[in-house]
Amino acid sequence: MTIKSLEQQFQDRIDAGERIEAKDWMPEKYRKTHIRQISQHAHSEIVGMLPEGNWITRAPSLRRKVGLLAKVQDEAGHGLYLYSAAETLGISRDELFDQLHTGKAKYSSIFNYPTLTWADIGAIGWLVDGAAIINQVMLTRTSYGPYARAMVRICKEESFHQRQGYEIMLGLSKGTPEQKEMAQDALNRFWWPSLMMFGPRDEESPNTEQSVKWKIKRKTNDELRQEFVDITVPQAEILGLTIPDPDLKWNEERGHYDFGEIDWDEFWQVVKGNGPCNKERLGARVKAWDEGAWVREAAIAYSDRRSRSQGDEASRNQGVSAAV
């Protein structure tokens, strides 16, 4: 059987709507693309804890504090589900971390923006998690089984995140003029970076065609971005906040909102590492990893010692029964 026919068989399975599982044959590029995409997603969950963690100690009430704490815990859990899914493809956890820490692997650029005020926590839950949900709902039907199953689990937990954020925005926008202004300012700063989360325009996204063919993605970046805008605009209206885009308007003919041009220079700058917080975020991850090394080593040393002493006990017991 030639390689070509294997690839054709693989494509036939995909076309028939079959899911691919870890031990199935798959083209090397399918495997590599998934390792890249799933690990990038995992890294985003982990790095995403940093801007929000920044506000846990300064949350304005206990209610807000426990909500945010639970959300950040969830992000850690989501990162773990995804790292495990990536490992089914034959890459180790240490390799994945190494790729993040050396800057070889990317994470979502949105987390390279700072959280300057409490309202940013609301904006992140509402907009950033809202954008993530649109992408993740699509990914529950992705062709690779372990990734799809991780997504189902994540999507179930994600709704609370967005509601938590929206409730914060609601509180602020119905509050004092200063609070409303704070909410508007957060929306102003997070709107465009949220639209950028869907990635480059379709015509500038070289991987899209293959990804759609392999059903890694079932919608293009631009389709997902449009979906997000259509869902989010009415939510901003309920808040009484203004989306910072003068070109935003309902297009009766298309049945969608038209919106203005994204600043793609900014997008590429941040992707390339020149965003406001790239160095800080990566620095925090590397520091946590390095300073946690002794904990990992101590746990292994303890485990080794315990299995040695259990081994000794087992051989002593054997000696007893032999003696009897």
Place this chain on the structure above:
Amino acid sequence: MNKEWPLYEVFIRSKNGLEHRHVGSLHAADDQMALENARDVYTRRQEGVSIWVVESSQITASNPENQGELFEPAADKVYRHPTFYNLPDEVDHM
């Protein structure tokens, strides 16, 4: 020598896309035999596309007697659920 074959736990994936689920257990002399026995015992009617077997002694299980305190930490955290957050009806599908 009269040695009982070890017990194995059997997990079946009914079709691609779904996780392996525990279906039961069986005895076998080694891993390979466990796999073959699992096929014969649990998939006679095409119940699966993939089988996992693992020796039961290799599974670390929580103790049902400790169930209360093990899961207690999640019991008082209503704020981990979407319904804890009050939203206007217009956005309630969020």
